[in-house]
Amino acid sequence: MTNMSFRAIFLFLLVSSSLASLVLIQASSSGALVTMTATNNGMTTTLQFTNNAENISDISSLILQIGQGGNFKSFKTDSGWVGIRNSVNILTFTSTNPIKPGHSANFVVKTDQSNPVIAWKALDDKNNDLGSGEIGTPQTGTFNQTVSKPPTSSIGISDSSNFRIIPSTPKAGSDVRVIGLSFAPTTNLDLYIGNNKIDSFSTNENGNFIITTKIPDNQPIGSVSLFVKDQSGNSKTFSTIIHEASNRTIITIQRMPLTVKCDTIYHRGDTKTINGTGTPGSTLTILVQDSKGNGVTTFTATADKTGHYSYTTTVPIDAPFGDYTINVSDGKNKASCSHNIVTSHQIVISMSQEKIDPGQALIINGTSISNQLVSFSIIDPTGKQVFAKDVNVTSDGKIAIAYSSDAAAVKGTYIATVSQGTDQVTVYFGVGELPVPKLTISMDKLDYTNADKPQINISGPPTSKLNLVIVDPSGKQKFADLVLVGPDGFVTYSFNVTSYNPGIYTAVINRGNDKASADFQVGVPTDCGQITMKTIKEFYLLGDNIIIVGNTKNANCLVRLTLTDPQGVVVKSEQVFTDKKGFFSITDFRIPIDEAAGIWKLDATNALNHFSLDLTIKSGHEGITMMLDRNPPVYNRGDIITISGTGAGKEADVIINVIGTNNTKALSLSISSTNTSDFSTLWKIPLNFNPGSYTIQAKSVTGQATTNISVQ
Numbered sequence: 001m002t003n004m005s006f007r008a009i010f011l012f013l014l015v016s017s018s019l020a021s022l023v024l025i026q027a028s029s030s031g032a033l034v035t036m037t038a039t040n041n042g043m044t045t046t047l048q049f050t051n052n053a054e055n056i057s058d059i060s061s062l063i064l065q066i067g068q069g070g071n072f073k074s075f076k077t078d079s080g081w082v083g084i085r086n087s088v089n090i091l092t093f094t095s096t097n098p099i100k101p102g103h104s105a106n107f108v109v110k111t112d113q114s115n116p117v118i119a120w121k122a123l124d125d126k127n128n129d130l131g132s133g134e135i136g137t138p139q140t141g142t143f144n145q146t147v148s149k150p151p152t153s154s155i156g157i158s159d160s161s162n163f164r165i166i167p168s169t170p171k172a173g174s175d176v177r178v179i180g181l182s183f184a185p186t187t188n189l190d191l192y193i194g195n196n197k198i199d200s201f202s203t204n205e206n207g208n209f210i211i212t213t214k215i216p217d218n219q220p221i222g223s224v225s226l227f228v229k230d231q232s233g234n235s236k237t238f239s240t241i242i243h244e245a246s247n248r249t250i251i252t253i254q255r256m257p258l259t260v261k262c263d264t265i266y267h268r269g270d271t272k273t274i275n276g277t278g279t280p281g282s283t284l285t286i287l288v289q290d291s292k293g294n295g296v297t298t299f300t301a302t303a304d305k306t307g308h309y310s311y312t313t314t315v316p317i318d319a320p321f322g323d324y325t326i327n328v329s330d331g332k333n334k335a336s337c338s339h340n341i342v343t344s345h346q347i348v349i350s351m352s353q354e355k356i357d358p359g360q361a362l363i364i365n366g367t368s369i370s371n372q373l374v375s376f377s378i379i380d381p382t383g384k385q386v387f388a389k390d391v392n393v394t395s396d397g398k399i400a401i402a403y404s405s406d407a408a409a410v411k412g413t414y415i416a417t418v419s420q421g422t423d424q425v426t427v428y429f430g431v432g433e434l435p436v437p438k439l440t441i442s443m444d445k446l447d448y449t450n451a452d453k454p455q456i457n458i459s460g461p462p463t464s465k466l467n468l469v470i471v472d473p474s475g476k477q478k479f480a481d482l483v484l485v486g487p488d489g490f491v492t493y494s495f496n497v498t499s500y501n502p503g504i505y506t507a508v509i510n511r512g513n514d515k516a517s518a519d520f521q522v523g524v525p526t527d528c529g530q531i532t533m534k535t536i537k538e539f540y541l542l543g544d545n546i547i548i549v550g551n552t553k554n555a556n557c558l559v560r561l562t563l564t565d566p567q568g569v570v571v572k573s574e575q576v577f578t579d580k581k582g583f584f585s586i587t588d589f590r591i592p593i594d595e596a597a598g599i600w601k602l603d604a605t606n607a608l609n610h611f612s613l614d615l616t617i618k619s620g621h622e623g624i625t626m627m628l629d630r631n632p633p634v635y636n637r638g639d640i641i642t643i644s645g646t647g648a649g650k651e652a653d654v655i656i657n658v659i660g661t662n663n664t665k666a667l668s669l670s671i672s673s674t675n676t677s678d679f680s681t682l683w684k685i686p687l688n689f690n691p692g693s694y695t696i697q698a699k700s701v702t703g704q705a706t707t708n709i710s711v712q
Contacts, residue, residue: 033051033052033054033055033057033122033130033131033206034049034050034051034052034055034059034122034130034131035049035050035052036048036049036050036120036131036133036135037050038118038135040114040115040116042114043073043110043111043112043113043114044108044109044110045108045109045110045111045116045118046106046107046108047064047106047107047108047109047118047120048104048105048106048107049062049099049104049105049107049120049122050099050103050104051099051100051101051102051103051104051130052101052102053101053102054101055101055130056101056179056210057101057124057128057130057181058098058099058100058101058124058125059098059099059105059122059123059124059130060094060095060098060123060124060125060300061092061093061094061095061122061123061125061127062092062093062107062120062121062122062123063090063091063092063093063120063121063123064090064091064092064093064107064109064118064119064120065089065090065091065118065119065120066089066111066113066116066117066118067089067116067117067118067119067134068113068116068117069499070089070111070112070113070116070117071088071089071111071112072085072088072089072090072091072109072110072111073110073111073112074109074110075091075107075108075109075110076107076108077093077105077107078105078106078107079097080095080096080097081093081094081095081097081105081107082094082095082295082297082298083107084297088481091109093107094297094298094299096283096285096298096300098124098125115136117134117135117136118134118135119132119133119134120132120133120134120135125300128160128162128181128182129160129182155184155230155232155234156183156184156187156188156189156203156230156231156232156234157183157184157189157228157229157230157234157235157236158182158183158184160182161180161181161182161183161207161228161236162180162181162182162236163178163179163180163181163209163228163236163238164178164179164238165177165178165179165226165238165240166179168240169240169241169242169243170215170240170242170243171215171242171243171244171245172215172216172217172218172219172220172221172242172243172244172245173214173215173216173217173219173245174214174215174245175212175213175214175215176212176213176214176215177210177211177212178191178199178209178210178211178212178213178226178228179209179210180203180208180209180210180228181207181208182207182208183203183207183208183209183228183230184203184207184230185203185204185205185206185207186202186203186204186205187202187203187207187230187231188200188201188202188230188231189201189202189203189209189228189229189230190228190229191211191213191226191227191228192226192227192228192229193215193216193219193224193225193226193227194224194225196216198213198214198215198216199211199213215242217245219242220242221241221242221243221244222241222242223239223240223241224239224240224241224242225237225238225239225240226238226239226240256277256278256279256280256303256307257277257278257333258276258277258278258279258284258328258329258330258333258334258335259276259277259278259335260274260275260276260286260326260328260335260336260337261274261275261276261337262274262326262337262338262339263339264338264339264340265339265340266315266324266339266340266341267315267341270314270315271312271313271314271315272312272313272314272315273310273311273312273313274286274301274310274311274312274313274326274337275308275309275310275311276308276309276310276328276335277303277307277308277309278303278307278309278328278330279303279307279330280303280304280305280306280307281302281303281304281305282302282303282330283300283301283302283330284300284301284302284303284309284328284329284330285298285300285328285329285330285331286298286299286300286301286311286326286327286328287326287327287328287329288324288325288326288327289324289325289327290320290322290323290324291322291323291324296324299311299313315341319341320341320486321340321341321486321487321488322340322341322487323338323339323340324338324339324340324341325337325338326338326339346368346369346420346423347366347367347368347374347418347419347420347423347424347425348366348367348368348425349364349365349366349416349418349425349427350364350365350366350427351363351364351365351416351427351429352364352365353429354429354430354434354435355429355430355431355432355433355434355435356405356429356430356431357405357431357432358405358406358407358408358409358411358431358432359404359405359406359407359409360404360405361402361403361404361405362402362403362404362405362429363400363401363402363403364376364400364401364402364403364416364418364427365398365399365400366398366399366400366418367397367398367399368393368397368399368418368420368423369393369397369420370393370394370395370396370397371392371393371394371395372392372393372420373390373391373392373393373420374390374391374392374393374399374418374419374420375388375389375390375417375418375419375420375572376388376389376390376391376401376416376417376418377416377417377418377419377588378403378414378415378416378417379414379415379417380409380410380412380414380431381410381411381412381413381414382410385545385587385588385590386406386409386414387403387590388572388588388589388590388592389401389592390571390572390592393420399418403416405431406675408651408675409431409432410431411430411431411432411433412430412431412432412433413428413429413430413433413435413436413437413438414428414429414430414431414435415428415438415440416428416429417440419442424442424457425459425490426440426459437459437460437461437462437489438460438514438516439458439459439460439466439509439510439511439514439515439516440458440459440460440516441456441457441458441507441508441509441516441517441518442456442457442518443455443456443457443507443518443520444456444457445520446519446520446521446558446575446577447520447521447524447526447558448497448520448521448522448523449522449523450497450498450499450500450522450523451498452497453494453495453496453497454494454495454497454520455492455493455494456468456492456493456494456495456507456518457490457492458483458485458490458491458492458493458509459485459489459490459491460485460489460491460509460511460514461485461489461511462485462486462487462488462489463484463485463486463487464484464485464511465482465483465484465485465511466482466483466484466485466509466510466511467480467482467483467509467510467511468480468481468482468483468493468507468508468509469507469508469509469510470495470505470506470507470508471505471506471507471508472500472501472503472505473501473503473504473505478500478505479495481493481495483509497522500522500523501522501523502521502522502523502524502525503521503522503523503524503556504519504520504521504524504556504577505519505520505521505522506518506519506520507519507520519577521556521558521577524556524557524558525554525557526557526558526606526607527554527557527606527607527609528552528553528554528557528558528559528578528582528606528607528609529552529553529554529609530552530553530609531550531551531552531553531559531604531605531606531609531610531611532550532551532552532611533548533549533550533551533602533604533611533613534548534549534550534613535547535548535549535602535613535615536549537627537644537646538616538627539616539617539618539625539627539646540591540615540616540617540618540646541591541617541618541619541646541647541676541677541678542591542592542595542597542617542618542619543590543591543592543676544590544591544646544676544678545587545588545589545590545591545676546563546589546590546591546602546615547585547586547587548561548585548586548587548589548602549583549584549585550583550584550585550604550611551578551581551582551583551584552578552582552584552606552609553582554578554582555578555579555580555581555582556577556578556579556580557577557578557582557606558575558576558577558578558606559575559576559578559584559604559605559606560573560574560575560576560604560605560606561573561574561575561576561586561589561602561603561604562602562603562605563589563591563600563601563602564600564601564602564603565595565596565598565600566596566598566599566600567596571591571592571595572589572590574586574588574589589602591617595617597617597618597619598617599614599615599616599617600614600615600616600617601613601614601615602614602615618646618647623647623702623703623704623705624645624646624647624648624654624698624699624700624702624703624704624705625645625646625647625705626643626644626645626696626698626705626706626707627643627644627645627707628641628642628643628696628707628709629641629642629644632710633707633708633709633710634709634710634712635685635709635710635711635712636685636711636712637685637686637687637688637689637691637711637712638684638685638687639684639685640682640683640684640685641682641683641684641685641709642680642681642682643656643680643681643682643683643696643698644678644679644680644681645678645679645680645698645705646677646678646679647677647702647703648673648677648678648679648698648700648701648702649673649677649700649701649702650673650674650675650676650677651672651673651674651675652672652673652677652700652701652702653670653671653672653700653701654670654671654672654673654679654698654699654700655668655669655670655697655698655699655700656668656669656670656671656681656683656696656697656698657669657696657697657699658683658694658695658696658697659694659695659696659697660690660692660694661692661693666689666694667683669681669683673700677702679698679700685711689711690711691711691712692710692711693708693709693710693711694708694709694710694711695707695708695709696708696709
């Protein structure tokens with residue numbers, strides 16, 4: 001959890017894809033900063049890192065990553081070093097007793113491979129890169145490898161270039177040493193103080209330099225900036241204070257009390273700053289302990305000349321929830337502060353009751369990011385969506401909705417999902433019985449590149465162990481791991497997709513017979529081509545679910561579906577995958593019951609591709625409507641007609657009459673509508689039916705609807 005570790009890991013992952021192109025130099029090569037010797041014996045590899053004598057920096061941290069799908073099983077370090085297993089394939093070692101120039105340190109790692117490929121990176125106490133490389137050890141024996149920093153570009157100065165002077169605050173007329181790292185190899189540079197050029201020189205073959213130069217005798221005292229410039233005008237700056245030559249600078253160290261400050265609440269993924277005071281120039285050891293007093297990580301900070309220090313760290317995405325203590329020591333005195341890592345979700349939800357009876361109402365309250373849209377969805381035990389609503393959060397971050405269950409509601413555990421942006425939380429309640437926690441899974445997004453690191457949001461029984469499997473496009477297992485759910489019932493799992501081929505993958509979690517899954521795609525072209533789409537019904541009532549089906553010209557792509565009300569307000573927007581034939585369907589678009597009737601719009605978009613449908617939404621009070629499955633309604637004897645409609649009233653009797661000439665009744669059917677006022681039935685035209693024109697009539701408590709057909 002140290003800043004040094006996680007910032008270094010981030011930098012390491014950015015460059016890991018290019019490790020294979022680094023220049024490898026044998027141990028006898030000159031100019032290298034770090035030498036690494038690896039000895040392999042079975043599953044155990046011993047690594048010796050040597051900080052070469054010509055280096056001017058200490059090695060304060062090391063990062064190892066095993067490749068080819070390998071895992072680190074255990075490790076052992078030299079005295080004074082602390083190791084962290086950031087993931088199954090990444091180790092970070094840090095120390096308050098770094099490797100000095102001319103010294104070495106040994107590390108032993110045990111892996112699940114007899115011939116592992118291990119990439120490594122060495123850094124100083126400010127996370128500057130001192131060396132990196134990759135080893136591929138033979139089955140037995142010793143493999144030596146040294147890596148010096150590669151040239152950054154043909155331009156003399158890059159973002160990683162830096163220099164400093166010794167002493168850091170010189171006198172006018174005095175000599176100073178200027179030390180530079182990570183410039184372009186064998187390039188010409190100029191040194192300026194203010195606007196005056198005071199020296200010219202060249203870097204060595206590794207892009208480094210050490211020169212001695214003089215501060216001008218007439219240099220004004222006070223703050224000044226030194227510039228190293230290349231031939232293209234790029235520059236790096238070092239700011240300092242020039243002291244008067246005739247006076248001896250006396251530095252008085254003022255004692256300051258040792259203090260530490262930290263926020264009380266942390267979330268996974270947060271970047272936090274720890275700060276405080278101490279004796280100017282003193283080195284402080286910072287130890288983070290969990291609630292049981294176990295050391296989690298150790299790192300160091302240095303108090304500046306005013307006695308202040310600060311350290312920035314990022315909370316790991318898989319850090320356990322709970323209380324932590326930060327202890328700071330200067331060797332004599334100690335100070336501490338406490339914080340709590342809580343759920344990484346910005347949404348906090350509570351319910352008025354854990355269990356309701358059919359026909360009763362439930363209130364869902366919560367807080368989230370203010371003035372942003374929040375989506376509510378409730379799924380019944382059969383997997384059917386029974387409620388959907390999007391609401392705006394108030395300015396004070398509060399949300400509240402009421403859900404009224406139907407008198408004939410299915411008994412069991414209901415899943416309520418609340419989402420805002422990529423954040424999503426799940427809660428459970430029971431209808432007619434107490435709820436049983438279910439497994440849910442969602443991705444932070446659906447489309448990834450190989451450089452991305454997908455995050456899976458998982459909910460389940462608190463502290464339970466879940467099996468996670470990633471299934472590739474051919475249906476084979478790509479990856480598997482064991483996931484531990486936190487005490488709050490949530491866990492966020494992150495993984496790499498660097499080696500994943502383009503296609504649609506499925507993340508599956510299971511615990512016994514309980515299972516949940518979510519699809520995502522990696523490296524798939526985003527252009528779907530031409531889009532077509534339709535809905536199952538011509539008319540819908542407020543509160544109805546909309547079943548949407550469609551096709552795209554290209555397969556395996558993402559289509560965004562958006563439902564807009566008559567005022568142009570987006571009610572729901574969701575992405576859906578197309579299958580191998582370009583087909584897509586979705587059933588969880590629901591028209592809110594308290595919205596306005598009228599002409600709504602359904603849009604399907606992908607890149608520049610677009611398709612739009614107008615939907616007629618009725619309030620349910622307009623009366624019964626009816627439709628047939630053909631237009632024009634021309635049928636042959638023996639055909640089966642689908643007769644359907646809306647607005648018949650909830651669970652009401654519906655009479656279907658077929659009327660011929662002279663108002664003669666040829667047929668009468670009695671059916672019932674659903675609890676959403678819909679009705680549907682099939683009628684097969686008898687083979688002995690007389691050809692001609694007929695009227696089909698549908699009657700219920702809400703009125704009567706008719707339509708004409710022709711029988712041939």
